[in-house]
Amino acid sequence: MSKLTENLTFAVPLSFEAHSIAQQCCKHQPSPQKAKQVYLNTLAVYAVDFYIRCLGFDTNWSQSDSRNPVMLKFMDVADLDIKYLGKLECRPVLPDAEVCHIPPDVWENRLGYVAVRLNQSLKEATLLGFTENPAKEIHLSQLQSLEKFTDFLCQKRQSEPVNLRQWFSGIIEAGWQAIEQLLSLEKVELAYMFRGAVNITRGQQIDLGMELGEQSLALVVMLPPEPDSEVDIRVQVHPMKGQTFLPPGVKLMVIDESGEIVLDTESREADNFIQLHFSAELEERFTVAVALGETSVKQDFCL
Known part of the structure; x- marks a missing residue:
């Protein structure tokens, strides 16, 4: 040992x-x-x-x-x-x-x-x-x-953009796991219920520090089976195993290359998860941010 x-x-x-x-x-x-x-x-x-x-x-x-x-x-x-x-x-x-x-x-x-x-x-x-x-x-x-x-x-790892195009070839960056390792069975089924034609799904634990106390969250990214000139992407935030609801006030945002927030949503009382659905072109870069109170975590992506 x-x-x-x-x-x-x-x-x-x-x-x-x-x-x-x-x-x-x-x-x-x-x-x-x-x-x-x-x-x-x-x-x-x-x-x-x-x-x-x-x-x-x-x-x-x-x-x-x-x-x-x-x-x-x-x-x-x-x-x-x-x-x-x-x-x-x-x-x-x-x-x-x-x-x-x-x-x-x-x-x-x-x-x-x-x-x-x-x-x-x-x-x-x-x-x-x-x-x-x-x-x-x-x-x-x-x-x-x-x-x-x-x-x-x-x-x-966080300073490097996650290359989503490589995911289509089975090359997944360290830290991005099958969601079954992060979420309860009920949450996995709930995530897949909204995935449509999604075939590639990975998640990563995110740390919002003292804002969440002992509660942990997971950021989930869903992609279609094959790349196209435009790629449909879903991003979700879930409570991790052992937890049922998100705390109210968790914000999920998609930010373009110029720093503009182009999509956002926020959890309410008794939300199981929150999600955003959008399309991105090949070679495009964007950022997904999760925030609660004064604390936020950002992850850059590229196609």
Whole structure:
């Protein structure tokens, strides 16, 4: 089992699978020193990959430079591609080290840098924290916490527009789930009752913070089976599992590229959900906003 410790580090057991991947990656390296570097780098990437997937993000390690034999031979690289966001660099830290070394090879084209301490037996890796700004050496005390790292990734995800055209090819961004995972069976049936020719449906939990107390909401997006020059889109807001009604005053808005609110609706007493139905052209961008009181959450979309 992996565990979250009191000081917000995250420990991952380095299984037989981790060492098998590391052995495969360090084959055919030009020197024992280079083979050791690749081996430790691979264990660090394995641990970060495990953690990122636990957070609900999709990774693409097999397509990262850290799995490319040519790149491994000529560069000190330990990258992990996070789908739709970019690359993280996963740097190993030895048991007694007080600094994290980041080689100049990887100072560009990275979302950030995660320090991973490997224990003496190489049976466990502990994620210590991260930095957005590379340097040859970064003292471990200067790292930002994993709590901030999670917020950082979520902000990166929200800053990128959701590419709805890719949904037609089955490519769905991390965090967008089948609505059966978010809503009660009754709410799922209610959502589908209004979908018409909709065939692609995904939802995402939205956080309006203190405005909602302990209640959680889900934003649901529905698309037709195939794209056309214009695409019919439905967006809905539902209470999540265990809750029956939306709180009154929840606003759902569609905003065009110029920042104008083109559609909006608001929940009343005892509303099960609210929705908006509209069409968008291919290449068009728009924003969906959910608000309650002074708090709002926005998500950009593109076709």
